Amino acid sequence: MEGRDGDGDGADGPGEDGDGKGRPKGKPRSFWKELPLLIGIALVLALLIKTFLVQAFSIPSNSMNNTLLRGDRVLVDKLTPWFGSEPERGEVVVFHDPGGWLKEAPESDSGPVIEGIQKALSFIGLMPSAEEKDLIKRVIAVGGDTVECQKGGPVKVNGKALDEPYIQSGDTPCDDRPFGPVKIPDDRLWVMGDNRDDSLDSRYHQNIEQGTVPVDEVVGRAIVVAWPIDRWSTLSVPGTFDQPGLSAAAAVGPSALGLAGALPIVLWRRARMTRKATARQES
Incomplete structure (x- = not known):
């Protein structure tokens, strides 16, 4: 033993x-x-990041020149919509084709191996998808706003003219396609490309829901140009969208406040006149 x-x-x-x-x-x-x-572990983390945090997208056209150039890679914030945040005026957003905006994608001739690798990398968010029909534009107006642009003039939101330094140099705000006024329905957006002379945006699809995009179709907000390195930059909201009175609610606010302030004065004067008339009758 x-x-x-x-x-x-x-x-x-x-x-x-x-x-x-x-x-x-x-x-x-x-x-x-x-x-x-x-x-x-890396694949699971990448998939979670793509689903809930950020995702890379490739710029497929010239419609956002010179803010974004064809071939740029942008990172899109997908987290804040999970907390109820909705797109705001001035933000650059990626959204699914709401229907009829994009033509059929051409068939790829890169071969089955390359296509397989691209699909695998796009699935986990390391590479833009070649199959997803997504667009990228700038939000100009949101639900409740009224937007318009007449030839030779600026884009106006709720009567306020926008100073648009982000549009491509030499372009006009809308001379190639004047529009409006258009009242934007709730939970929808009016979007336009920064390259106004080469952007098939809301102006060109007014036969479909007035050219507006459903908020539910928005993938997220583009926040950073990540590639190429020499074009790295953040995509902030231009100051023109911060001007007082731009919001439809704010535009009505002063009138409502004025009415609320005037009402007590009117009632006081009416009561005073009534007392005087009663005093004269008694005398």
Whole structure:
């Protein structure tokens, strides 16, 4: 019995693990054995980031020149919509084709291997998808706003003219396609490209829901130009959208406040005149 116990100690002694393979306890696994686990964790994290946080998108056309150029890669914030945040005026947003805005995508001739790699990388958010029908434009007006632009004039939102330094140099605000006034329905957006002379935006699709885009179709807000490196920049909201009175609610606000302030004065004067008339009658 003792000999067997001794043999057992020798086969499973303190310097070896219990699998009988002679690997010392505490010795880390080889890199190649750990690699599949690391790749799996990385893929799960990338998929979660794509789904809930940020996703890369490629600019497919010239419609946002010079803010965004064809081939630029932008990072899109997908987190804030999960908390109920909706697109605001001036933001550059990515949205799904609301119907009829994009033509059928041309068939790819890159080969099955390259296509497979692209699909795999786009699935986890490391590469823009070649199949998703998404567009990128700037939000000009939101639900409740009235937007218009006459030839030779600026774009107006709720009667306020927009100073638009972001549109491509040499372009006019809307001379190629004047429009409006258009009342934007709730939960919809009016969007336009910064390259006004080469952007098939809301102006050109007014036969479909007045050219507006459903808020539910918005993927997220483009926040950063990430590639190429020499074009790295953030995509902030231009100051023209912060001007007083631009909001439809704010435009009505002063009138409502004036009415509320005037009402007590009117009632006081009416009561005073009534008292005077009563006093004259009694005298």
